[in-house]
Amino acid sequence: MTALAKRYWHALINQKKLFIYTFLWSFFLWITSPFLIILLKSVGRNWFGKRWLPPELTLDWYKWALTIANIPQVLSNTLIIAAIAVTISTLLALPTGWALGRRKVPAKEVLTSIILLPRMIPPIAYALGIAQIFYRLHLVDTHLGVALAHVAICAPYAILVLSSTFEGLDERVLEAAAVCGASQLRTFFHVTLPLVLPGILSSIIFTFTTSYNEFTLTLMTYGPHTITLPVRTYLAVGEGYWEVTSALSIILIIPSLFVLFMVQRQVQPEKLVGGFKGV
Amino acid sequence: MSHFTNKRQNLITFLLLSPGLAGFFGLFFYPMLVTLFRSLRPEGQTSGWTLGNYAAFLSDPDFRGIIWLTFFLAITSTFLSILLSVPLALLLRRKPVGHRLFRLTILVPITVPGLIGALGLLLFWGSRGWFNLLLLQVFRLKAPLTINYTLTGLVIFYVWHYFSYTAITTLSTLEGLDPAFEEAARVAGATPWQVLRYIVIPLIMPGILSGSVLTFMAAFGAFSIPLITGGNYRPLSVAIYKQIGIFIPARWSAASAMAMIMAALQVVFLIFYMRILRRPMA
Structure with missing residues (x-):
């Protein structure tokens, strides 16, 4: 058995280049062809x-x-909800990210x-509770209600990104500014803000996409007036018009593509998936 | 005086933390409590206490099928994700031509909405999709293979959607690895296979493990993918949704009991995950 494995291994090593690129490109096609076929x-x-x-x-x-899927209305719903969710989450x-990143917090x-x-x-576990609470508060089928439900999942994202941004802020740079005679206000606007702005921006982008793509929590709190793009796509799948559903999906996918390129350039991907990494 | 400033500092810290905590308690903890209470109420009533919903679900003939399916999908897709991610990480580490493109490709399934991925996969693997065209026209098969809405298909879709977590953590652990270990082994006369088997794999094991637990948890909680691509296969989350989406009147208490069981299982996995992360590198 091990002898066979060894021989197999050696054969592979001899065919290395061909094998490597076949593997990598079939992987690439396996991931991307679904999108190509939708397009x-x-x-x-x-x-x-x-x-x-x-x-x-x-x-x-x-x-x-x-016209039929009423995209202008659906898109404006999605964007309004995402805007509210991003604002509240940020x-x-x-403050919470600042406290976790820069201050002494017991049992951090x-x-x-x-x-x-x-x-x-x-999300389905707390979406059930959120739906019941929002029914009682008449928040179901309102933009604010759906956005608040999204905050449940967006805010942790924002806190994660912002606390690590603030944590990375170098104390010495701030001290240097103070030593050079900058007032607190000047330090804030000319030193601190430019340093943390990229972090805040990436937090906004992440929360925006999370809300824009969110399906489970929307499904539990939406109504006829608050249909968002993911829910509309889901309904269209049920209606069986594959061509129209594909067109919807192409519109839906655009923001995530932006994020994909931003992520590749700025953030280490393992930061995205971990979350508990520092614990 | 210092005692006073200390108190003041603590108060400021607490005030700064409070918005995040308010969000957590209002939008997560309280809804979870509502779900918990609802799961303990008799169906359709707002008072009274019962464990009947749990008993009903646990004695339901479908229960074993649902749990079995949920675990089967999560375990199989985790295992296949590891089999895909380790070679992928080993290859990408050497920075072959186009490695940036492949790295970006790894991120695709977790960045785009699951719904779109599911739709594209259904089109790609369908009886007239490219995969079957390839089988029929290039490999000269007689009839197309049925993949959509089968267990095999679901596993393929799950791996597509959730392997990223394993691949990313494996790759990042591998790149953090000091090449000196491997060089030492090679100088000592180990074959490439031995270096891989006895040096590299054990050293990146924590990365593989923590990524696989993430893949496992994502697959265990998967909702939109099985909802669209599952057909008659309904894992736990879809079964929960069906309780309120199909039954009239909606069976909130039954759904809540199932959701609590699911959340409890997930917390167990989470504790397991944190233990892996805390374990010092081998």
């Missing part, structure tokens, strides 16, 4: 049977999406993991 589906007509590519191109499905996270590790708990528990 083609959304602009293709009469794409039936054994065809690799759609025979005709059309923008009709996007027109359908705009306002919650700025425990506190951080508790605040991050909503990211680790399946």
Whole structure:
């Protein structure tokens, strides 16, 4: 058995380059072709049977999406909700992130993991509770209500990003500014703010995408007036119009693509998935 | 005096922390309490206490199927994610041509909305999708394979969606590894296979493990993917949603009892995860 494994291993090493690139490119295709096929589906007509590519191109499905699926309304719902969710989460996270990042907090590790708990528990568990509370408060099917439900999952994200931003702020730079005679206000606007601004921006971008993409919590709190893009896409899947659904998906995906490129440039990806890494 | 400033500082810290805590208690802790209380109420009533909802779910003939399916999907997809991530990380570490593109590719499934991924996967793996076209036209198969809405299909979709966590942590641990260990082993006469088996894999094990627990937890709590691509296979989260989405009147208490069981299991996994992270590197 081990002899066989060894021989196999050696054979692979001899064919190394070919093997490596076949593996990497099939991985790449496996991940990306679903998106390519959605893109083609959304602009293709009469794409039936054994065809690799759609025979005709059309923008009709996007027109359908705009009129039948009522995209302008749905998009404005999604953006309003995301804007409210981002504002509330950032306002919650700025002071809390500062305290966790820069001040002495008793049992900091425990506190951080508790605040991050909503990211680790399946949202459906607390979405049930949120739905019942919001029914009683008449917050269901309002922009504020759906946005508040999103804050449950956005705020931990913002706190995570902001506290690590503030933690990375070098005390010596601030002291240097003070030594050079800068007033506190001047230090804040000319030193502190420029240093933390990228962190705040990335927190805003993350919370925005989280809210824009959020499905579970929206599903439990939405109504006819607050249909968002993910919910509309889900409903469209149920209705069975694959072409229109594909067109919707292409619109839905755009912000996440932006984030993807930002992430690759600025943030270490392991920071995104961990959350509990420092604990 | 110093006692006084100390108190003042503590108060400021507390005030700064309070917005985040308010959000946590108002939008997570309190809703969880509501779910817990609801799970202890008789169905459709607002008073009275009962453990009947838990008993009903635990004795339900579907219960074993649901739990089995949830665990099967989570464990299989975690295992396959490790099998994919380790070679991927080992290759990407050497920075082959285009490694930036492949790194970006790893991030795709966790950045784009799960719904879109699910839709694309259904189109790609469908009976007229590219995968079956490849089988029919290049490999000359007689009939297309049914992958969508089967257990195999679900596992493929789960791995697609959740392998990123394992891949990212494995890759980052591997890149933090001091090459001196491997060089020492190689100088001492170890074959590449031995270096991998006895040096590299044990050293990156904490990274693989913590990533796999993340993959496992994400797969265990998966909702939108099985909701759309599951067909008749309904893991726990979808079963919970069906209680209020299909039954009229909605069965909130039953759904809450199932949600509490799910959350409790997830907390157990979480504790396991934190223990892995705390363990010092081997």
